[in-house]
Amino acid sequence: MKDRILIFDTLMRDGEQAGHPMSVSTKVAIARRLERLNVDIIEFGFPISSAAEIEAGIEISKAVSKPILCALAGVRQSHIEAAVRSLEFAKKPRIHVFVSTSDRHIKNKLQSTREQVLEWIHNEVRRAKQYFSDIQFSAEDATRTDPDYLIETFKVAVDAGANTLNVPDTGGYFQPIEYGELIDEIYIITPREVVIAAHCHDDLGLAVANSLAGIRNGANQVEGCFLGIGERAGNAALEEIIMALHTRGDFYEGLSTGINLSELWPFLNFLSGEIGYPIPFHKAIAGANAFGHSSGIHADGVLKDRLTYEIMKPEEINWQGSEGSLTSHLGEAGLADRLKKLGYDDLDLASQIISEFKALGNIVGRMSNDDLHMLIQEYYSKKEMVEHNLFAFSNDGISFASTAGVNNGTVVIQKGGLNYSAHAVGDGPVDAVCNAIDLALTSNNLLIITDKEVQFNVIHGSGGSEALGSVRAKVKIGDDIGYGRASDINLVKAYARAYLDAFNHLMHVPVSEEKEELRKVYD
Numbered sequence: 295m296k297d298r299i300l301i302f303d304t305l306m307r308d309g310e311q312a313g314h315p316m317s318v319s320t321k322v323a324i325a326r327r328l329e330r331l332n333v334d335i336i337e338f339g340f341p342i343s344s345a346a347e348i349e350a351g352i353e354i355s356k357a358v359s360k361p362i363l364c365a366l367a368g369v370r371q372s373h374i375e376a377a378v379r380s381l382e383f384a385k386k387p388r389i390h391v392f393v394s395t396s397d398r399h400i401k402n403k404l405q406s407t408r409e410q411v412l413e414w415i416h417n418e419v420r421r422a423k424q425y426f427s428d429i430q431f432s433a434e435d436a437t438r439t440d441p442d443y444l445i446e447t448f449k450v451a452v453d454a455g456a457n458t459l460n461v462p463d464t465g466g467y468f469q470p471i472e473y474g475e476l477i478d479e480i481y482i483i484t485p486r487e488v489v490i491a492a493h494c495h496d497d498l499g500l501a502v503a504n505s506l507a508g509i510r511n512g513a514n515q516v517e518g519c520f521l522g523i524g525e526r527a528g529n530a531a532l533e534e535i536i537m538a539l540h541t542r543g544d545f546y547e548g549l550s551t552g553i554n555l556s557e558l559w560p561f562l563n564f565l566s567g568e569i570g571y572p573i574p575f576h577k578a579i580a581g582a583n584a585f586g587h588s589s590g591i592h593a594d595g596v597l598k599d600r601l602t603y604e605i606m607k608p609e610e611i612n613w614q615g616s617e618g619s620l621t622s623h624l625g626e627a628g629l630a631d632r633l634k635k636l637g638y639d640d641l642d643l644a645s646q647i648i649s650e651f652k653a654l655g656n657i658v659g660r661m662s663n664d665d666l667h668m669l670i671q672e673y674y675s676k677k678e679m680v681e682h683n684l685f686a687f688s689n690d691g692i693s694f695a696s697t698a699g700v701n702n703g704t705v706v707i708q709k710g711g712l713n714y715s716a717h718a719v720g721d722g723p724v725d726a727v728c729n730a731i732d733l734a735l736t737s738n739n740l741l742i743i744t745d746k747e748v749q750f751n752v753i754h755g756s757g758g759s760e761a762l763g764s765v766r767a768k769v770k771i772g773d774d775i776g777y778g779r780a781s782d783i784n785l786v787k788a789y790a791r792a793y794l795d796a797f798n799h800l801m802h803v804p805v806s807e808e809k810e811e812l813r814k815v816y817d
């Protein structure tokens with residue numbers, strides 16, 4: 295066994311599929327923080343799926359240099375070429391080639407044969423190897439694959455040049471003992487210089503347990519997403535695996551990760567704010583109650599000897615979850631201190647948001663870290679709007695009313711000193727206002743909207759009906775995708791502003807020249 299377990303974060307690829315769409319700038323911000331955390335491998339996307347994924351690879355490559363940057367590709371020439379393009383500027387590029395290997399997937403999904411799949415693996419791993427030396431191969435649905443055939447696919451992949459073999463429990467089907475045994479079987483036949491990776495999903499709540507069983511049996515790379523984000527029930531929560539290895543080094547025979555533990559909790563908090571995913575109260579390692587002791591017996595025990603009920607030291611991961619709630623009485627210095635603890639490095643941030651912070655406090659009373667995240671996102675969105683001269687609503691530029699069961703929305707959008715207004719009806723107030731936005735943009739020939747798909751995601755801050763609501767919007771028109779976000783006490787307004795923000799991103803936020811070029815190639 296090698297001592298160092300490599301941490302592979304797939305938040306921006308597997309995790310993004312979970313309804314947490316991320317813009318290129320969000321991906322770059324997260325990648326920078328992952329680098330500070332000392333994550334070994336960052337999987338940033340599936341480049342064949344859109345020009346934005348390729349752009350994400352290019353932009354992240356410029357922003358980080360330490361971690362390996364990994365792009366996913368299916369067993370097709372076009373996939374490999376898109377991955378290569380996305381990794382063109384990466385200092386440490388890796389292509390991750392995958393194909394399904396279980397009979398169920400081969401027959402029903404791929405409508406192919408085992409022999410054909412072996413040929414694809416051979417051809418496409420070899421093709422990828424012509425571009426980069428670091429190639430990972432994944433056998434999708436490995437845990438429901440005939441083990442003999444699985445091993446055959448891995449042998450073909452290694453012969454063709456793969457240096458990492460990934461064993462995904464795609465459906466979250468396996469039990470820890472079974473997963474450990476499978477990794478052991480693979481370990482025995484795998485050349486020592488080839489890395490074996492555990493990649494587990496949480497459908498039965500076993501992703502972390504399975505991953506650790508994999509590590510005990512020879513996996514030296516573990517894949518997952520911080521906070522356990524991911525498709526369906528999620529991917530393995532990396533912070534739990536990292537802390538299990540750190541806390542139980544005795545059991546894991548000294549295996550450890552290279553993670554900067556003091557960055558761990560601030561990163562989790564930053565991530566929660568950045569993607570708009572509130573951390574559940576009882577979430578292991580990250581939650582506000584993760585290190586709390588409310589029962590009298592426990593609190594008494596901890597006071598006498600911390601280790602009676604504490605198996606980890608929260609200060610090692612810079613955990614600040616139990617910090618008291620915030621009120622508008624906190625001054626700028628106190629706010630700056632809290633922001634620093636939450637992992638925000640921008641020294642001017644407290645002075646920039648102090649008036650909004652106090653105004654919100656005066657309305658809702660006590661505020662939480664989530665409220666702070668929302669105020670910060672709002673500050674950055676508005677800054678971007680000014681910097682790039684984006685579309686914005688005029689004062690009172692969003693109104694809606696329901697009369698005799700009909701929902702009416704009216705908007706006044708401004709840009710470059712001009713006003714664009716429209717009125718529309720809809721199935722509800724949000725629909726009416728969004729229809730009015732569409733009309734204001736299309737009737738003034740600012741945008742052609744065909745083939746539109748919209749996805750919203752909402753979270754609430756502290757307080758009751760007066761709480762801040764933070765809305766994220768993803769708007770897809772044809773192959774172009776725009777991401778927007780906004781927070782407001784008035785939820786309909788938050789929807790409208792997030793929706794317009796997504797159009798701003800789709801139409802105006804400057805994109806790199808490479809993206810324009812790529813659009814021509816891949817669209």
Ligand code: KIV
Nearest residue numbers: 392432434435462464
């Ligand atoms: O879960 C899975 O099978 C995957 C592969 C693409 C690696 O995410």
Ligand code: ZN
Nearest residue numbers: 308462464493
């Ligand atoms: Zn997966």
